[in-house]
Amino acid sequence: MLENIYTELIAEHSQSRDNRRTLPNATITERGHNPTCGDEITLSLEVTDGLIRDAAFSGDGCAISQASTDMMIELLRGKTVDEAKKLAELFIDMIHGDITDDDELEPLDEAAALKNISTMPARVKCATLAWHTFDTAIKRSEAQR
Amino acid sequence: MSKNFIDDFPILRTQMNGHALAYLDNGATTQKPDCVVRSICGYYGGCNANPHRGVYELSAKATKIYEDARRKVAKFINAKSAREIIFTKNATESLNLVAYCYGLTNLHAGDEILITVAEHHSNLVPWQMVARAMGARLNYIYLTADGNLSAADIDAKLTRRTKILAVTQISNVLGLVNDVKTLAARAHEVGAIVVVDGAQSVPHIPVDVRDLDADFLAFSGHKMLSPMGIGVLYGKRELLDEMPPFLRGGDMIEYVTEQETTFAELPQKFEAGTQNVEGAAGLSAAIDYLQTVGFDEIARIEHNLTTFAIDELKKLPYVELYGCDAANKVGIVTFNVRDVHPHDVATILDAQGVAIRAGHHCAQPLMKFLGVNATCRASFYFYNTRRDVERLIDAVKTVRGVMHLA
Numbered sequence: 001m002l003e004n005i006y007t008e009l010i011a012e013h014s015q016s017r018d019n020r021r022t023l024p025n026a027t028i029t030e031r032g033h034n035p036t037c038g039d040e041i042t043l044s045l046e047v048t049d050g051l052i053r054d055a056a057f058s059g060d061g062c063a064i065s066q067a068s069t070d071m072m073i074e075l076l077r078g079k080t081v082d083e084a085k086k087l088a089e090l091f092i093d094m095i096h097g098d099i100t101d102d103d104e105l106e107p108l109d110e111a112a113a114l115k116n117i118s119t120m121p122a123r124v125k126c127a128t129l130a131w132h133t134f135d136t137a138i139k140r141s142e143a144q145r
Numbered sequence: 146m147s148k149n150f151i152d153d154f155p156i157l158r159t160q161m162n163g164h165a166l167a168y169l170d171n172g173a174t175t176q177k178p179d180c181v182v183r184s185i186c187g188y189y190g191g192c193n194a195n196p197h198r199g200v201y202e203l204s205a206k207a208t209k210i211y212e213d214a215r216r217k218v219a220k221f222i223n224a225k226s227a228r229e230i231i232f233t234k235n236a237t238e239s240l241n242l243v244a245y246c247y248g249l250t251n252l253h254a255g256d257e258i259l260i261t262v263a264e265h266h267s268n269l270v271p272w273q274m275v276a277r278a279m280g281a282r283l284n285y286i287y288l289t290a291d292g293n294l295s296a297a298d299i300d301a302k303l304t305r306r307t308k309i310l311a312v313t314q315i316s317n318v319l320g321l322v323n324d325v326k327t328l329a330a331r332a333h334e335v336g337a338i339v340v341v342d343g344a345q346s347v348p349h350i351p352v353d354v355r356d357l358d359a360d361f362l363a364f365s366g367h368k369m370l371s372p373m374g375i376g377v378l379y380g381k382r383e384l385l386d387e388m389p390p391f392l393r394g395g396d397m398i399e400y401v402t403e404q405e406t407t408f409a410e411l412p413q414k415f416e417a418g419t420q421n422v423e424g425a426a427g428l429s430a431a432i433d434y435l436q437t438v439g440f441d442e443i444a445r446i447e448h449n450l451t452t453f454a455i456d457e458l459k460k461l462p463y464v465e466l467y468g469c470d471a472a473n474k475v476g477i478v479t480f481n482v483r484d485v486h487p488h489d490v491a492t493i494l495d496a497q498g499v500a501i502r503a504g505h506h507c508a509q510p511l512m513k514f515l516g517v518n519a520t521c522r523a524s525f526y527f528y529n530t531r532r533d534v535e536r537l538i539d540a541v542k543t544v545r546g547v548m549h550l551a
């Protein structure tokens with residue numbers, strides 16, 4: 001069971017520094033936090049004309065929350081906001097065990113590797129933190145417009 | 146010896162993720178022995194009625210169970226009178242009762258409340274509320290390198306302006322025992338009252354409120370073998386008598402007219418509505434059980450487990466320990482595995498049947514003070530065994546490998 005969770009891919013993403021940056025031209029920054037466990041991220045997005053031109057984060061938390069954030073950033077960079085919203089919804093449905101079909105999950109690319117978290121209720125919040133934070137960030141920026 | 150204990154706790158024979166359970170999260174809640182479970186079944190099986198309300202025999206039985214439990218608790222912590230024992234739902238409610246009913250009626254602008262940076266949020270957040278509402282200041286006693294309270298801070302911050310000193314007797318993160326008796330004497334010298342958080346101490350060491358000269362003591366039944374939902378507030382009678390009620394309604398009144406109410410005497414004044422009688426029955430059975438085991442024996446077992454765990458963890462170069470070099474330590478070992486977040490450690494241990502706590506332990510200011518975001522915590526009770534600790538150590542040794550770090 002542990003091997004299916006702590007895969008090498010997830011270890012790599014959780015340790016990677018590539019996306020841990022501040023964006024000089026960030027248009028949206030949003031903090032996400034799991035009060036029960038202390039996982040914390042700050043997500044920065046550079047969005048112009050409905051396109052996510054760049055994304056980065058800083059934060060501290062468990063391997064699952066950090067890997068999930070890193071994977072999300074790689075997936076969403078270059079996508080339109082509308083595409084990204086659909087992907088976030090798909091990811092959250094996967095973690096909640098509502099979508100299990102691998103073909104359906106294909107658009108998530110590497111992030112689909114977190115599918116097994118759906119069997120670990122104690123860790124669901126860790127996996128979804130970044131994606132909920134993204135969702136909040138977009139909703140907030142849309143409300144401001 | 147410990148084998149006998151396991152016979153009394155069937156849950157300790159169950160499995161977790163296909164392994165025998167090593168339950169090392171006793172700081173969060175303890176398991177319940179058969180006698181406690183039976184006392185609850187016995188209450189509902191033969192004695193259930195609304196206490197204090199009926200004139201019939203069954204109600205009298207329920208009342209007797211509830212009031213006998215109160216007397217037992219009073220003796221257990223050496224209160225002068227059972228009237229000084231208020232049943233609540235947990236330590237958190239007990240501490241809130243003091244904050245609302247003493248803090249909000251006795252403090253003034255410019256007064257100070259002194260707590261320690263090692264407090265559980267339940268002995269911290271209510272005092273922030275009181276300080277804000279009354280224009281008082283909330284001051285902190287910080288820790289020295291070994292995790293104990295800074296004597297210099299106590300000297301500097303316990304002054305004539307201090308009206309309340311609220312302190313835990315044992316920290317739920319570091320397991321260090323504070324010298325509450327000396328602190329209480331110093332606080333009384335400057336005219337402050339002392340609120341003691343006994344959530345982690347009452348289950349593990351003998352607590353005598355008169356010897357400590359505590360003005361208030363709060364604790365939870367569930368951390369000492371009892372059901373969830375029953376807690377205790379001890380308060381000195383002269384203080385409780387002067388305080389307004391906390392919640393208002395049935396059972397806590399003397400006379401009610403359309404516009405006015407006079408309140409019942411202690412302890413009913415603070416026990417509005419139908420109370421948790423089965424919880425009190427369970428707490429009473431738990432106290433009997435603890436006294437049969439004996440606090441000397443509890444201390445001996447927990448000391449052996451704690452020192453064994455610390456000695457073994459110290460052999461692992463990638464493990465960092467917190468507050469593990471002080472002598473005044475009871476039953477709690479807090480640590481981190483280098484480069485691995487405590488949640489991942491706890492998940493990896495869970496897969497091997499070892500239950501520990503990971504996170505900030507409801508003590509975020511302490512985490513900040515220690516310079517960490519979270520820690521792992523193994524907390525013992527007398528029914529734990531050397532084998533449980535060996536299982537913990539073996540599992541910790543696998544962590545870095547599972548995380549592809551070894």
Ligand SMILES: Cc1ncc(COP(=O)(O)O)c(C=O)c1O
Nearest residue numbers: 235236237265267317344345365
């Ligand atoms: C030191 C301390 N104080 C207070 C509490 C609060 O106890 P409860 O959640 O039972 O109210 C706890 C338990 O988590 C604790 O460890």
